[in-house]
Amino acid sequence: MMLEVRDLSVFYGDAQALDGVSLSIAAGEIVAIIGANGAGKTSLIHTLGGVLAPRSGSIRFEGQEIAGQPSHRVCNLGIGQVAEARQIFPSLSVLENLEVGAMLPRARSSAKRTLEHVFEMFPRLRERSSQSAGTLSGGEQQMLAIGRCLMGAPRLVMFDEPSLGLAPAIVTEVLRIIERLNRDDGITVLLVEQNVAASLRLAHRAYVLENGSVVLEGPGMELLGNPRVREAYLGL
Numbered sequence: 728m729m730l731e732v733r734d735l736s737v738f739y740g741d742a743q744a745l746d747g748v749s750l751s752i753a754a755g756e757i758v759a760i761i762g763a764n765g766a767g768k769t770s771l772i773h774t775l776g777g778v779l780a781p782r783s784g785s786i787r788f789e790g791q792e793i794a795g796q797p798s799h800r801v802c803n804l805g806i807g808q809v810a811e812a813r814q815i816f817p818s819l820s821v822l823e824n825l826e827v828g829a830m831l832p833r834a835r836s837s838a839k840r841t842l843e844h845v846f847e848m849f850p851r852l853r854e855r856s857s858q859s860a861g862t863l864s865g866g867e868q869q870m871l872a873i874g875r876c877l878m879g880a881p882r883l884v885m886f887d888e889p890s891l892g893l894a895p896a897i898v899t900e901v902l903r904i905i906e907r908l909n910r911d912d913g914i915t916v917l918l919v920e921q922n923v924a925a926s927l928r929l930a931h932r933a934y935v936l937e938n939g940s941v942v943l944e945g946p947g948m949e950l951l952g953n954p955r956v957r958e959a960y961l962g963l
């Protein structure tokens with residue numbers, strides 16, 4: 728397994744956000760996490776990414792224990808994150824935003840090649856490379872956030888609500904990009920996506936989080952047909 732999470736518990740002060748979460752992701756997989764608001768999805772991503780320290784439990788990435796390690800170290804091992812709010816730097820140019828992503832030691836030597844790859848994938852970013860990032864449309868900013876993450880040469884990318892607030896056509900495009908990154912570039916994906924049906928269709932496997940615990944897991948297509956999932960998350 729590329730990522731093995733065992734019995735992870737996370738608190739904000741006295742409030743428990745994750746309670747004994749265990750999950751695994753094999754290299755090459757797309758794994759989706761679904762759950763209602765407040766279920767703990769973002770807390771999970773933040774803990775895996777080193778933004779939050781767990782109170783207990785283990786996170787092994789490619790055999791190495793990373794629980795509680797700071798995010799710069801986790802990133803440099805090859806875990807990238809595309810955050811919920813598309814945290815780009817609006818006053819920096821598109822190119823400068825991408826260069827920030829390549830500042831990780833692991834990414835520096837391949838930065839030129841990766842930049843060319845990102846520009847091939849997102850021609851709009853090349854066209855607008857000297858423009859300040861704040862002038863991009865919402866969809867373009869999301870592409871930039873993905874591009875910046877790729878500049879760090881990740882092996883596992885965690886997407887937190889990548890289509891939040893985007894127009895439907897762009898949501899489809901974002902999901903297509905995730906599929907392509909997985910299929911063509913061999914990037915392993917952890918996906919939290921409000922669009923539950925689409926994310927289960929895309930994912931090889933998925934976990935359902937409720938109140939900080941995993942209550943169901945299985946192949947994406949199987950969960951898509953699960954009555955409990957259909958009722959709670961698909962409104963069917």
Ligand code: ATP
Nearest residue numbers: 739742743744762763764765766767768769770771
């Ligand atoms: P959403 O889809 O709304 O982002 P989520 O599944 O990502 O939900 P989390 O944001 O991880 O859920 O929240 C899990 C629990 O932790 C919730 O009960 C939430 O209220 C609580 N929580 C989240 N962030 C904080 C914080 N900074 N301080 C205190 N409690 C928090």
